[in-house]
Amino acid sequence: MAVTLASRRTTRRLAADAGLLVVAAAFVLPLAWVVLSSLDPHADLRVKAPDGLTSDNFDAILTSDITFTPLLNSLVLCGSATLLTVICAALAAYPLTRFRSRFNRPFLLTILFATSLPITAIMVPVYALFVQVDLIDTMHGTVFFFAASQLPFAIWLMKNFMDGVPRELEEAAWTDGASSLQSLIRIVLPLMGPGVAVVTVFSFVMMWGNFFVPFMLLLTPDQMPASVSINDFFGNRGMVAYGQLAAFSIVYSTPVILLYVLIARRLGGGFALGGAVKG
Amino acid sequence: MTTTAPHTDLGKTPGPTAPSRPRRGPGALVRALPLTPAVVLLLLFLAGPIAYCFYIAFTDLQLTGQAQDSFVGFENFTRAFGDEAFLNAVWLTLVFTVLSSLVGQNTLGLALAALMRRASKPVRTLTGGIVVTAWVLPEVVAGFLLYAFFRREGTLNAILDWLHLPSQNWLFTLPILAVSFANVWRGTALSMLVYSAALNEIPKEITEAAEVDGAGGWRRMWHITLPMIRRSIGTNLMLNTLQTLSVFGLIWVMTRGGPGGKSQTLPLFMYEQAFQNSLIGYGTAVALLLLLVGSLFSLVYLRLLRTEV
Numbered sequence: 001m002a003v004t005l006a007s008r009r010t011t012r013r014l015a016a017d018a019g020l021l022v023v024a025a026a027f028v029l030p031l032a033w034v035v036l037s038s039l040d041p042h043a044d045l046r047v048k049a050p051d052g053l054t055s056d057n058f059d060a061i062l063t064s065d066i067t068f069t070p071l072l073n074s075l076v077l078c079g080s081a082t083l084l085t086v087i088c089a090a091l092a093a094y095p096l097t098r099f100r101s102r103f104n105r106p107f108l109l110t111i112l113f114a115t116s117l118p119i120t121a122i123m124v125p126v127y128a129l130f131v132q133v134d135l136i137d138t139m140h141g142t143v144f145f146f147a148a149s150q151l152p153f154a155i156w157l158m159k160n161f162m163d164g165v166p167r168e169l170e171e172a173a174w175t176d177g178a179s180s181l182q183s184l185i186r187i188v189l190p191l192m193g194p195g196v197a198v199v200t201v202f203s204f205v206m207m208w209g210n211f212f213v214p215f216m217l218l219l220t221p222d223q224m225p226a227s228v229s230i231n232d233f234f235g236n237r238g239m240v241a242y243g244q245l246a247a248f249s250i251v252y253s254t255p256v257i258l259l260y261v262l263i264a265r266r267l268g269g270g271f272a273l274g275g276a277v278k279g
Numbered sequence: 280m281t282t283t284a285p286h287t288d289l290g291k292t293p294g295p296t297a298p299s300r301p302r303r304g305p306g307a308l309v310r311a312l313p314l315t316p317a318v319v320l321l322l323l324f325l326a327g328p329i330a331y332c333f334y335i336a337f338t339d340l341q342l343t344g345q346a347q348d349s350f351v352g353f354e355n356f357t358r359a360f361g362d363e364a365f366l367n368a369v370w371l372t373l374v375f376t377v378l379s380s381l382v383g384q385n386t387l388g389l390a391l392a393a394l395m396r397r398a399s400k401p402v403r404t405l406t407g408g409i410v411v412t413a414w415v416l417p418e419v420v421a422g423f424l425l426y427a428f429f430r431r432e433g434t435l436n437a438i439l440d441w442l443h444l445p446s447q448n449w450l451f452t453l454p455i456l457a458v459s460f461a462n463v464w465r466g467t468a469l470s471m472l473v474y475s476a477a478l479n480e481i482p483k484e485i486t487e488a489a490e491v492d493g494a495g496g497w498r499r500m501w502h503i504t505l506p507m508i509r510r511s512i513g514t515n516l517m518l519n520t521l522q523t524l525s526v527f528g529l530i531w532v533m534t535r536g537g538p539g540g541k542s543q544t545l546p547l548f549m550y551e552q553a554f555q556n557s558l559i560g561y562g563t564a565v566a567l568l569l570l571l572v573g574s575l576f577s578l579v580y581l582r583l584l585r586t587e588v
Binding site for chain 1: 307309310311312313314315316317318320321323324325327328329331332335340387390391394395396397398399402403405406409410411412413415416417418419420421423424425427428430432433434436437464496517518521524525526527528531532546549550553559562563566567569570573574576577578580581584
């Protein structure tokens with residue numbers, strides 16, 4: 001009995017391994033294309049071993065026009081929006097976790113509801129509104145909208161992390177005469193450092209990859225972040241230099257992949273989900 | 280539930296919360312003060328556009344050639360439901376959502392999560408890593424990778440040729456299928472993570488007891504696992520659907536909605552009407568419909584969570 005059970009387990013493990021490897025193979029093909037093509041002097045659209053390795057593709061794109069300016073734009077745009085998001089979310093989460101009020105529940109439900117609204121749908125009215133109030137094609141306008149669109153989720157996530165910080169320390173600080181703001185900055189935030197890091201990185205990663213928002217709200221080419229400027233590879237010049245496109249994709253994607261790896265362990269299985277699914 | 284109502288009177292009514300007030304603490308108005316920046320941002324840049332959306336959907340606002348927009352009532356909406364291109368977009372959105380989110384991401388995510396519990400560690404790590412990488416990549420990059428994969432000269436056809444199977448120009452003949460697969464490629468990781476977490480919550484004793492009683496893998500899945508994780512299934516389906524409803528960049532990069540509208544889901548239709556045809560009012564009416572459908576799913580999602588906020 002024990003032997004058959006054990007051998008059945010082995011068979012099942014092998015079957016599971018085989019199944020996963022098939023899926024992994026299917027999933028890895030597009031990824032393999034981008035890596036191989038970026039090193040291939042004669043890259044085309046299919047996955048193939050490069051005809052000799054070259055760094056020409058990277059050399060060709062690492063200019064201020066093609067890569068550095070768009071990446072810097074992305075950094076300024078997503079960096080400021082993330083900063084704004086995190087500050088507002090931390091401030092907002094504080095009264096929600098620390099004080100009981102009959103408004104907390106409706107507020108949090110609204111936030112959770114807004115978290116899952118399809119933001120894509122409102123981009124046309126946002127554009128029309130931004131034209132009206134003269135915020136179109138401005139970095140700060142885009143930053144504000146980015147921050148607002150990320151805020152519901154950030155508040156939600158931040159609140160869940162803040163719930164985990166015990167109140168006793170703060171109450172001691174209050175007795176010593178600290179204000180709420182002081183106890184938030186000196187006591188709560190340092191204690192939930194990893195949580196703040198998760199909210200920061202997650203907001204940044206979401207914005208870094210977002211295409212539609214800057215595509216709609218920014219018009220001037222030299223303000224474009226990388227998510228939009230990547231389209232230029234399909235410009236009017238006819239032939240697409242696939243090797244360069246692949247090289248650019250790698251340069252543009254690497255920061256968010258690294259950041260994700262950095263926080264993945266803390267996000268664990270389902271991250272906000274970590275908040276949302278625990279229900 | 281409206282998005283604006285709960286925000287607006289926040290912090291303005293200090294009185295009745297007194298009983299639950301901690302002994303040592305500032306007044307209710309001061310306490311709610313830190314909420315202000317977030318609430319202002321949300322009101323101005325999220326609730327504002329949504330309210331504006333309700334307004335311009337009922338006007339004939341255009342980008343060019345018109346001095347003033349005027350109120351046209353439900354004209355944009357009646358026009359939409361008589362517009363074949365709109366109905367086509369609704370149909371394609373349905374196909375896209377069912378194929379990629381309900382069938383693809385959800386089922387594949389569950390299958391991966393279930394297989395991972397039995398697989399050996401290196402295989403589990405490898406597969407998880409690859410699937411999550413596809414998810415973390417910026418939307419546009421994912422679009423390009425799958426564009427390359429599905430093009431006539433691309434990888435898929437190369438494989439089919441090698442297997443002596445008929446190849447074709449996927450982005451031309453079956454664009455909605457290609458973009459649906461792309462969305463599965465990009466979005467499955469989320470389901471995989473949700474279901475991995477859910478499966479981990481199931482006490483081992485239960486499945487082991489069933490196994491000793493001789494229940495096979497499928498029966499255990501059907502009679503024990505699925506019922507136990509049904510709330511995760513519900514929330515995951517809602518999340519997937521909501522995300523799929525708002526996919527724009529992926530399809531834009533791969534097909535621009537074409538050829539001839541054959542992969543034009545509602546977000547792309549909305550964009551085309553508003554900007555290529557300069558009909559902001561009409562485009563916004565479509566946006567409003569999309570937003571309403573999204574809100575509906577979002578409400579169901581909230582109910583499923585039954586969260587103890």
